[in-house]
Amino acid sequence: MEIVAKDCLAPRIVRLVVKAPRIAAKAQPGHFVVVRLNDRAERIPLTIADFDRAAGTITLIIQEVGKSTAMINAMEPGQSFADVLGPLGTPYPIEKVGTVVGVAGGLGAAPLYPKVKALYEAGNRVIVILGAQRRELLILMEELRAVSHELIVATDDGSYGEHGLVTVPLRRVLEREKVDEVIAIGPVPMMDACCRITRELNVKTVVSLNAVMVDGTGMCGGCRVTVGGQSKFCCVDGPAFDGLQVDFAELRQRQRYYNAQEREAYQAHQHGMEGCRCRAK
Amino acid sequence: MPRQVMPKQDPAERSRNFGEVALGFTPEQAAAEAARCLNCKKRFCVQGCPVEVDIPDFIQLLKAGDPAGAAAKIKEKNSLPAICGRVCPQESQCEKECILAKKGEPIAIGGLERFVADYAAEQAGGTVRPAKALPYRAAIIGAGPAGLTAAADLALQGFDVTIFESLHEAGGVLQYGIPQFRLPKEIVGREVEYIKQLGVKLETSVLVGQTVTVPELLEQGFQTIFIGTGAGLPYFLNVPGENLNGVYSANEFLTRVNLMKAYRFPEYDTPVRIGERVAVVGGGNVAMDAARTSLRLGAKAVYIVYRRSEEELPARYEEIENAKEEGIIFRLLTNPVRIIGDEQGVVQALECIRMELGEPDRSGRRRPVAVPGSEFQFPVDSVIVAIGQGPNPVLLRNTTGLQLNERGYIQADPETLATSIPGVFAGGDIVTGAATVIAAMGAGKKAARRMVEYCKQKYPNG
Numbered sequence: 001m002e003i004v005a006k007d008c009l010a011p012r013i014v015r016l017v018v019k020a021p022r023i024a025a026k027a028q029p030g031h032f033v034v035v036r037l038n039d040r041a042e043r044i045p046l047t048i049a050d051f052d053r054a055a056g057t058i059t060l061i062i063q064e065v066g067k068s069t070a071m072i073n074a075m076e077p078g079q080s081f082a083d084v085l086g087p088l089g090t091p092y093p094i095e096k097v098g099t100v101v102g103v104a105g106g107l108g109a110a111p112l113y114p115k116v117k118a119l120y121e122a123g124n125r126v127i128v129i130l131g132a133q134r135r136e137l138l139i140l141m142e143e144l145r146a147v148s149h150e151l152i153v154a155t156d157d158g159s160y161g162e163h164g165l166v167t168v169p170l171r172r173v174l175e176r177e178k179v180d181e182v183i184a185i186g187p188v189p190m191m192d193a194c195c196r197i198t199r200e201l202n203v204k205t206v207v208s209l210n211a212v213m214v215d216g217t218g219m220c221g222g223c224r225v226t227v228g229g230q231s232k233f234c235c236v237d238g239p240a241f242d243g244l245q246v247d248f249a250e251l252r253q254r255q256r257y258y259n260a261q262e263r264e265a266y267q268a269h270q271h272g273m274e275g276c277r278c279r280a281k
Numbered sequence: 282m283p284r285q286v287m288p289k290q291d292p293a294e295r296s297r298n299f300g301e302v303a304l305g306f307t308p309e310q311a312a313a314e315a316a317r318c319l320n321c322k323k324r325f326c327v328q329g330c331p332v333e334v335d336i337p338d339f340i341q342l343l344k345a346g347d348p349a350g351a352a353a354k355i356k357e358k359n360s361l362p363a364i365c366g367r368v369c370p371q372e373s374q375c376e377k378e379c380i381l382a383k384k385g386e387p388i389a390i391g392g393l394e395r396f397v398a399d400y401a402a403e404q405a406g407g408t409v410r411p412a413k414a415l416p417y418r419a420a421i422i423g424a425g426p427a428g429l430t431a432a433a434d435l436a437l438q439g440f441d442v443t444i445f446e447s448l449h450e451a452g453g454v455l456q457y458g459i460p461q462f463r464l465p466k467e468i469v470g471r472e473v474e475y476i477k478q479l480g481v482k483l484e485t486s487v488l489v490g491q492t493v494t495v496p497e498l499l500e501q502g503f504q505t506i507f508i509g510t511g512a513g514l515p516y517f518l519n520v521p522g523e524n525l526n527g528v529y530s531a532n533e534f535l536t537r538v539n540l541m542k543a544y545r546f547p548e549y550d551t552p553v554r555i556g557e558r559v560a561v562v563g564g565g566n567v568a569m570d571a572a573r574t575s576l577r578l579g580a581k582a583v584y585i586v587y588r589r590s591e592e593e594l595p596a597r598y599e600e601i602e603n604a605k606e607e608g609i610i611f612r613l614l615t616n617p618v619r620i621i622g623d624e625q626g627v628v629q630a631l632e633c634i635r636m637e638l639g640e641p642d643r644s645g646r647r648r649p650v651a652v653p654g655s656e657f658q659f660p661v662d663s664v665i666v667a668i669g670q671g672p673n674p675v676l677l678r679n680t681t682g683l684q685l686n687e688r689g690y691i692q693a694d695p696e697t698l699a700t701s702i703p704g705v706f707a708g709g710d711i712v713t714g715a716a717t718v719i720a721a722m723g724a725g726k727k728a729a730r731r732m733v734e735y736c737k738q739k740y741p742n743g
């Protein structure tokens with residue numbers, strides 16, 4: 001599975017276009033892949049951020065947060081993944097529902113993009129709220145603008161767009177007009193905060209959960225999340241779920257379980273490693 | 282002459298390493314054991330083997346000093362002898378039927394099979410018979426023992442065979458489930474290599490039902506398909522606290538350690554966290570494997586928590602003995618009711634209730650009933666749930682027209698293994714529910730035979 005193009009979207013955030021004709025032929029918004037970089041690597045899940053069936057490629061957008069993502073982001077066109085498995089998960093249903101608000105926190109713009117693109121093309125009124133910590137971490141702004149009727153941008157430090165968290169414009173839009181559905185994707189605390197608002201205002205909300213995975217095929221049960229008091233396998237039943245029913249506290253705790261080992265691996269790896277050039281920024 | 286006893290690694294030593302526990306017969310032992318065989322006219326032993334290995338014949342060849350010939354003889358019926366010799370429940374199959382079993386000393390057929398297979402492997406390659414090519418293409422879904430066997434047999438018949446496997450390695454449970462110390466992965470790799478030498482193409486990282494579907498494979502020119510996707514869906518207890526950190530399904534735990542090699546972290550990237558005290562819930566082979574793996578990862582105390590008594594433990598006797606020798610603690614007639622976590626959401630203790638055996642249930646075993654008010658807790662860092670597996674829904678839910686039985690497994694004709702879709706056959710755990718390696722291989726074999734007949738009948742001109 002060869003990388004055919006690469007660019008840096010932001011510091012430590014890389015976009016890779018990967019040759020994967022079989023996966024591209026089947027990809028739909030909401031799908032993800034599990035990749036393994038080499039024979040010693042972990043299997044890690046990554047969203048299919050875009051796909052081109054004609055060219056037989058899929059697009060991945062990866063943020064460096066640890067050893068595996070650092071190694072992936074250091075790869076260059078011409079190099080290949082040992083394995084790319086997909087498309088995995090249950091695709092996101094694309095229907096004409098009316099008005100949809102998409103909220104993206106940081107890297108959440110990557111999984112949000114294919115969904116709002118499809119919803120926009122299906123004739124929905126689409127409002128996108130894009131947030132990040134600071135200006136240079138905003139990704140896919142132009143792409144999202146092209147598939148929405150309104151784009152609101154917010155940064156935590158006010159370096160671009162509105163000053164503050166995405167929840168502020170979210171509440172404003174929901175109080176301003178009738179919204180049929182909210183899709184919120186980003187870090188767990190951000191999705192949790194969005195769902196608190198939509199629960200209060202009683203608006204249907206979908207989130208995309210990033211549980212720790214191994215196989216991604218429903219075989220290990222490691223990706224269990226609690227939704228509506230029931231245990232679900234994120235990789236097969238999701239990754240999209242009804243946000244108003246998700247136990248976010250449990251998800252956050254489960255994501256942290258391997259932090260000590262992950263840090264150890266990351267530090268050992270960083271020793272004498274350069275990484276992608278975008279890290280320097 | 283008594284039955285030869287296979288040498289094993291010392292328990293104190295082996296419970297801290299991942300090296301193979303049973304070391305295999307020496308050539309002298311193998312010769313002595315082979316000499317005991319009576320070469321019976323009525324071949325009871327053969328009837329006990331689900332794939333009908335010609336046991337007396339291979340033993341006679343071994344006795345005559347021709348281990349290579351013996352290996353070839355076994356391979357006529359069994360394409361994975363080094364694996365079966367290690368993990369078959371021989372005591373309830375071939376060895377149970379051996380005439381000498383009556384006196385309590387059956388021929389160590391499994392041990393001899395292993396010896397012969399390992400010997401042949403060392404003597405480079407083995408014989409690969411080129412088959413006359415037939416104009417048929419078969420797709421095999423799942424590279425477990427059922428799929429590998431079906432693939433090998435079809436290739437030997439001259440079919441053009443492609444295996445599609447969802448994981449990045451072939452072998453199924455042999456690769457991700459059964460631990461290194463019982464079945465070295467090098468051996469699984471060697472057997473897979475052999476099947477590739479027969480001309481079988483292996484495509485890993487293809488999840489059928491998602492990457493490509495069964496109807497699409499038929500459209501792409503595969504005249505016949507075998508589904509051998511196993512029983513890979515882990516069951517949980519459904520008790521409070523099951524999603525705490527430190528609670529693993531046996532599948533996840535064993536996959537991290539075996540397939541992903543977490544026991545060699547950080548050399549390999551996948552981590553596993555087990556702590557000092559581990560409770561494994563269940564009493565089958567899977568539970569024994571999880572418990573013994575936990576010890577090898579450094580746990581100080583490992584408990585098997587099982588709701589019935591020792592007599593009902595479903596694991597092989599040999600594995601229970603091995604576990605006991607290594608110091609696994611058995612908490613029998615005990616059933617978990619709750620898992621308790623600390624403020625970080627990590628397992629801290631397991632709460633159980635004592636059980637006693639009541640009236641026999643439908644399976645004929647005495648049904649365990651809880652003793653009211655007997656709840657107690659004990660501290661643990663990890664809980665591994667090994668109470669069984671079901672059919673994975675991914676392929677099933679994306680294959681319209683595929684009929685399932687009331688338990689959710691694929692409905693296949695017991696004689697032909699044909700499913701409700703013409704040309705599509707199924708076998709192994711995905712039809713029977715969790716069973717054995719050799720039963721899965723038997724199904725693969727049977728299906729292959731039917732697939733050949735099907736193609737010759739349906740497409741007489743290719």
Ligand SMILES: Cc1cc2nc3c(=O)[nH]c(=O)nc-3n(C[C@H](O)[C@H](O)[C@H](O)COP(=O)(O)OP(=O)(O)OC[C@H]3O[C@@H](n4cnc5c(N)ncnc54)[C@H](O)[C@@H]3O)c2cc1C
Binds near residue numbers: 063066069
């Ligand atoms: C369905 C899904 C889609 C995802 N899509 C993307 C994406 O498009 N782009 C992107 O950059 N990231 C995505 N992620 C997250 C990505 O998988 C993790 O960032 C990555 O696995 C971290 O690996 P690491 O070794 O670099 O970091 P580590 O240091 O190992 O871990 C850092 C953090 O990443 C998470 N993580 C670690 N291992 C895994 C694992 N095996 N599975 C899931 N999460 C893990 C944990 O929360 C951990 O604390 C997605 C996750 C899921 C479940």
Ligand SMILES: Cc1cc2nc3c(=O)[nH]c(=O)nc-3n(C[C@H](O)[C@H](O)[C@H](O)COP(=O)(O)OP(=O)(O)OC[C@H]3O[C@@H](n4cnc5c(N)ncnc54)[C@H](O)[C@@H]3O)c2cc1C
Binds near residue numbers: 368445447
């Ligand atoms: C821990 C453990 C220990 C065991 N010990 C023993 C033992 O000592 N002796 C014994 O005889 N038996 C033992 N068993 C049982 C035995 O391993 C199984 O009965 C046997 O492996 C079943 O073979 P199978 O080919 O039907 O399925 P599996 O071995 O489960 O193989 C199925 C394969 O299909 C793949 N697959 C699944 N879905 C798809 C899909 N949609 N597309 C593509 N590929 C797919 C899977 O990844 C897997 O590789 C043990 C089982 C376990 C879990």
Ligand code: SF4
Binds near residue numbers: 333336369
């Ligand atoms: S395959 Fe299994 S049952 Fe058959 S002879 Fe060999 S060990 Fe015995």
Ligand code: SF4
Binds near residue numbers: 318321
């Ligand atoms: S029944 Fe026992 S003694 Fe007789 S041929 Fe078979 S293995 Fe040998």
Ligand code: FES
Binds near residue numbers: 214216220223
């Ligand atoms: S990642 Fe293993 S079941 Fe979901």
